[in-house]
Amino acid sequence: MTDPQNRLAARKPATVGLLLTLTLLGVFPIDVVLPSFPALSEHFQSPSSDIALSVSLFAVGIALSQLLIGPLSDVMGRKNLLLIGIAGSAVGATGCVLADSYWSFLFFRVVQALGCGCFVLSQALIQDLFTGQEQQRLRVLLVTCGGIFISVSPLAGTGLQSWMGWRGSFLVFIALAAGVFASACHLLECPPAGSQPRRFNIIASYRKVFGDFSFVAYWLTSALAFSCHFSFIVISPLVLIDQLHLSPEAFSLVLLGYGLAYIGGGLIATLLSNRIDPQTQIITGLSLILAAGLLMLGLANYLGLSITTLLAPMIVCTAGTTIARAAANNQAMTLFPAQAGTSASAGSVLIFIVGGLTSAVISLTPLDLQLALALCLILLSLLGLALNALVRQRDRGLLLG
Known part of the structure; x- marks a missing residue:
């Protein structure tokens, strides 16, 4: 085995862990906040329908962000775009924690969503870093864990709400995002300096x-x-x-x-x-x-x-x-x-x-x-x-x- 191949083999377990955490962060911000609706409504003196709007806008923000992030990553590489997205999502979550009004909370929730669009790159990373049956097995694993994460998020949200209040889910998200940022910095590589640049044409x-x-x-x-x-x-x-x-x-x-x-x-x-x-x-x-x-x-x-x-x-x-x-x-x-x-x-x-x-x-x-x-x-x-x-x-x- 060549040195690059040895490095890739040694990093595979950690890379799988990174992919799983990206999958978790892709669903965590939506479902885990659901049990905090009453607390958010009381804190911001807004009806539950306004809090529900923040969830809808979050989903729309993720979808719009993903439309741009996928093609852009094919041009500039996965690593830098993933790091930018993770940092943006953490900034948005931090803004939500510090928000003193409903409208500022809504703004930072959208910022968090735009950053979270980068988590779609987990599928592209599987295609980049693995081959053959490994790709199939990893996609089974991500689908399985994604379903588990969605299903247990309300229970996690209930626990966080009881322990830390409505800010708990955002604080845990920030901690996870920081860990993923550090892991991505260490595990992923930027495109080679001499690689041929490609034009960005989303259409x-x-x-x-x-x-x-x-x-x-x-x-x-x-x-x-x-x-x-x-x-x-x-x-x-x-x-x-x-x-x-x-x-x-x-x-x-x-x-x-x-x-x-x-x-x-x-x-x-x-x-x-x-x-x-x-x-x-x-x-x-x-x-x-x-x-x-x-x-x-x-x-x-x-x-x-x-x-x-x-x-x-x-x-x-x-x-x-x-x-x-x-x-x-x-x-x-x-x-x-x-x-x-x-x-x-x-x-x-x-x-x-x-x-x-x-x-x-x-x-x-x-x-x-x-x-x-x-x-x-x-x-x-x-x-x-x-x-x-x-x-x-x-x-x-x-x-x-």
Whole structure:
């Protein structure tokens, strides 16, 4: 092994830790602050709707930031852009802690969101630093841990709110960001000084990746699978707290149990990645989501609403989501390895749009929420299976042609 190869091999465990922390920081600022809504509302003397607006603007800020960060990272490299983003997110979080009015809090929350857009580069870093089966295994790991992080964040937020007040989540974010900044400085390398510079043309970059049918189909498949999980997270307080009358602590524990189910899904996805091809993995994952929707529909019809009839199908769904998303992400990211940043940003924005629209439709539907969620799982899985069939048919046509 050459010295650079030796250095890369020695750094791999630490690099995986860096990727996991980037994944955590990508979801931490949204979900962990939810239990602090009443405290934020009281502190800033603003209605809860204003605090909810800060979450919506945060999500929009991340999406807009990612649109620019991905293509820009393909030109100037990942390291410097990641460090700028981490520093910006920490500055925004610090401003939130020190804010003395709602509007200053809102401003710094947007600043934090713009910085957090850099965390999308975790997918591009996998493409840059790893090869072959390592990429697939790492994407399974990130999908698994991302689901766990989203599920346990409300419980962490409840604990931080009790211990440190509403500022607790921002202070922990600042500490994590500082650690990631130092780790990225040490582990990542800047592009070689003699490397050929590339022109920055964001329109051309996105036109190239979105012009490929397979690329769009794979990322849409990932978005559809993620929407099943995200929709459950969004409506879970409405079902578990409002309808089943769980306490906030019991609600957090239920989500913790659901999040732990992602570990099982990740193990299954890892086993399948070594035994069947990616498109078959996608079909397997989407079929499990379809089965979860049908199971939820049957249980709701015969047994009514309960923690069991809601959670048992969703545990099946988590396995399907993990399997389908990891395989679809990997397939999409391998199509344009030279534009890994653009590819990651394009996929993340699609996931954000589809997940947001789906969860909004379910939240606003006049149907019973459990019924609406069951129908959502069925519909989204069927759409994903149809997309995958079109990709397979197109690939066969290209081979025959």
